[in-house]
Amino acid sequence: MEITTVSWVVGVASIFLFYIWRILNLLWFKPKKIEKLLRDQGLKGTPYKFIYGDLKEMVHMTNEAKAKPMSFSHDIAPRVSPFFHKSITTLGKSCYTWMGTKPVVHVSNPTLIREILANYNKYQKPRGGNPLSKLLARGLVDVEGDQWVKHRKIINPAFHLEKLKHMVPAFYVSCSEMIDKWEKILSEERSSEVDVWPYLQTFSSDVISRTAFGSSFEEGRKIFELQRELGGLIIKAINSVYIPGLRFLPTKNNKRMKEIDQQVKDSIKSIIDKRVVAMKAGEASHDDLLGILLHSNYKEIKQCENNNFGLSIEDIIEECKLFYFAGQETTGNMLVWTMILLAKHSEWQARAREEVLRVFGDIKPNVDGLSQLKIINIIFNEVLRLYSPAVILRRMIHDETKLDNLTLPAGSIIQINTLILHHDKDTWGEDVNEFKPERFSEGVSQVTKGQVVYLPFGGGPRICIGQNFALLEAKMALAMILQRFSFELSFSYSHAPYTMLTLQPQFGAHLILHNL
Numbered sequence: 001m002e003i004t005t006v007s008w009v010v011g012v013a014s015i016f017l018f019y020i021w022r023i024l025n026l027l028w029f030k031p032k033k034i035e036k037l038l039r040d041q042g043l044k045g046t047p048y049k050f051i052y053g054d055l056k057e058m059v060h061m062t063n064e065a066k067a068k069p070m071s072f073s074h075d076i077a078p079r080v081s082p083f084f085h086k087s088i089t090t091l092g093k094s095c096y097t098w099m100g101t102k103p104v105v106h107v108s109n110p111t112l113i114r115e116i117l118a119n120y121n122k123y124q125k126p127r128g129g130n131p132l133s134k135l136l137a138r139g140l141v142d143v144e145g146d147q148w149v150k151h152r153k154i155i156n157p158a159f160h161l162e163k164l165k166h167m168v169p170a171f172y173v174s175c176s177e178m179i180d181k182w183e184k185i186l187s188e189e190r191s192s193e194v195d196v197w198p199y200l201q202t203f204s205s206d207v208i209s210r211t212a213f214g215s216s217f218e219e220g221r222k223i224f225e226l227q228r229e230l231g232g233l234i235i236k237a238i239n240s241v242y243i244p245g246l247r248f249l250p251t252k253n254n255k256r257m258k259e260i261d262q263q264v265k266d267s268i269k270s271i272i273d274k275r276v277v278a279m280k281a282g283e284a285s286h287d288d289l290l291g292i293l294l295h296s297n298y299k300e301i302k303q304c305e306n307n308n309f310g311l312s313i314e315d316i317i318e319e320c321k322l323f324y325f326a327g328q329e330t331t332g333n334m335l336v337w338t339m340i341l342l343a344k345h346s347e348w349q350a351r352a353r354e355e356v357l358r359v360f361g362d363i364k365p366n367v368d369g370l371s372q373l374k375i376i377n378i379i380f381n382e383v384l385r386l387y388s389p390a391v392i393l394r395r396m397i398h399d400e401t402k403l404d405n406l407t408l409p410a411g412s413i414i415q416i417n418t419l420i421l422h423h424d425k426d427t428w429g430e431d432v433n434e435f436k437p438e439r440f441s442e443g444v445s446q447v448t449k450g451q452v453v454y455l456p457f458g459g460g461p462r463i464c465i466g467q468n469f470a471l472l473e474a475k476m477a478l479a480m481i482l483q484r485f486s487f488e489l490s491f492s493y494s495h496a497p498y499t500m501l502t503l504q505p506q507f508g509a510h511l512i513l514h515n516l
C-alpha cells in the first residue's frame with residue numbers, strides 16, 4: 001500500500017516537474033539558446049526578457065511618443081516606431097529584438113529583402129498571434145502555399161485594369177458626396193476649417209461598399225460600419241492588455257466582437273445568396289468585386305469540373321471582409337497624408353492643380369485623363385515614401401533557414417521596417433526627410449537603382465493586389481478636390497503621425513479649405 005502511494009506521488013511529481021520544465025524551456029531556456037545562436041553569428045540584439053521580451057519597452061516607448069505632437073517634420077520614424085528606430089540606430093540595420101518569446105530579426109539589405117519577399121513558401125505570413133485578429137481579416141492575406149495560389153488566381157481578375165475602369169463611377173459618386181458636404185460647410189463663407197480625416201475615411205469606406213457590393217451598397221455600408229466597430233474593439237483588446245491569456249476571457253468586449261463577426265458573416269452570406277440566384281437567372285452584374293469574384297470562381301470550378309477547386313462561400317465571405325480591412329484604411333491614409341503635405345507644400349499643390357485643370361478643366365475626371373496625371377503620380381510616390389500606410393512587413397519561418405550567411409532558427413519572425421527603409425539617408429540621400437516629389441520624376445526604379453528599398457505596397461508575388469485600385473481611387477479623389485478647393489494647414493493642426501494598424505494622423509487633419 002505504502003509502495004503504491006510512494007510511486008503515485010513520484011509519478012505525479014514527475015509529470016509536474018516535466019511540465020514545469022517544458023514551460024521554463026519555452027519561456028526561458030529556448031529563447032536564451034536562440035539569443036546565443038544569433039549573437040554567436042555576429043548579430044547584435046536586445047537581451048531576452050522573461051515572457052515579454054521587448055513588449056513592455058515597446059508599449060512604454062510608443063505611449064511616451066504618442067503623448068505629445070511633434071514639430072512639423074517628415075522625420076517621423078522616431079515617433080511612429082520609436083522602439084524599432086532606437087534598436088536599429090543603436091544595434092545596426094540588421095539586428096534582433098523580441099516579440100514575447102519569439103526573436104524578431106530585422107532585415108534591411110535589399111538583396112535579402114528581395115529573397116524574402118520572393119520566396120513566399122519559405123517566408124510565410126506570421127501566425128499564432130492573438131486569435132482575435134483572425135476576426136479582423138482572413139482570406140487572401142491569411143493563406144499560404146497552394147491555397148494562396150488558388151485564392152490569388154481567382155481574385156486577380158477583380159483587380160485587372162480593364163475591370164477597374166468599371167469602378168471609376170463608384171469612385172466619382174463617393175467623392176462627390178464628400179465634396180458636397182465640404183461645400184455645404186463653406187456655403188456661408190469662402191473659407192472654413194475642416195478636419196478632413198473623418199470625411200476621407202467615410203469616402204474610402206463608401207468606395208469599398210460600392211465597388212464590392214454594387215447595388216447592395218446600403219447593406220454593404222452597414223456591414224462595413226460593423227467591421228469598423230469590430231476593428232476598434234480588436235485594437236483596444238490588443239493594445240490595452242498584455243497579460244497573456246486575459247484577452248481571451250468572455251468579457252463584454254470579447255462577446256461583442258464575436259457577435260459582430262457573426263452578424264457580418266450572416267449579412268454578407270445573404271448578399272451572396274441573392275447574387276447567386278440572380279447569376280443563375282442571368283441577371284447579375286459582373287462589374288463589382290463580388291460579381292467578378294463569383295464569376296471567376298464559377299469559371300474555375302467549371303474548368304476543373306470539381307467543386308474542390310473553387311472558393312467556398314465561407315472563403316468568399318472572408319475575401320469581402322478583407323477588401324474592407326485591406327483597402328479602406330490604407331487608401332484613406334494615403335489621401336489624408338497627401339492633403340496634409342500639399343497643404344504644407346503649397347507650390348506642389350499649385351502644380352498638381354495646374355495639371356488637373358489642364359487635363360480636365362472643370363469637367364468630371366475620366367479614366368483616360370487620370371492616367372495622364374504625371375505630377376500627381378510623383379506626389380503620391382513621395383507621400384507613400386514618407387508616410388507609408390503599412391509601416392512594417394513581417395514574415396515567419398517554420399523551419400531553420402539559411403539567409404545569406406545567417407542561420408535563422410525555426411519560429412523566427414523576419415521584419416522589414418518599410419518606414420525606416422523609406423527614411424534611410426544611405427539610400428535616399430541627405431535630403432531624405434524633405435518632401436521632394438521630383439526625385440521620382442524618372443520613375444521609381446531610377447531613384448532606387450533597381451533595389452528593393454521602396455515597398456509601400458510590399459513586393460514579390462504577395463504584393464498588394466489592390467494597388468492599382470487604390471491609386472486610381474486616390475487620383476480621382478485628389479483631382480476632384482483640386483478642381484474645387486485650395487487648402488492650407490490650420491493653426492489647430494498638430495503633426496502627430498502614429499500607427500493604429502496603419503499610419504494615421506493622431507489628432508486629425510485640420511485644414512482651412514478655400515472655395516476656388
Ligand code: HEM
Nearest residue numbers: 141326327330331334389390456457458462464465466470
Ligand atoms: C494606399 C493603399 C494601399 C496600401 C498602402 C496597401 C499596402 C499593402 C501592403 C504593404 C501589402 C503587403 C503586405 C505583406 O506583404 O505582408 C498589401 C497586401 C494586400 N492588399 Fe493592399 N494596400 C492598399 C490598398 C489596397 C486595396 C484598395 C485593396 C483591396 C480592395 C487591398 C488588398 C490587399 C490584399 C488582398 C493584400 C494581400 C495580398 C496577398 O497576400 O496576396 N489593398 N497591401
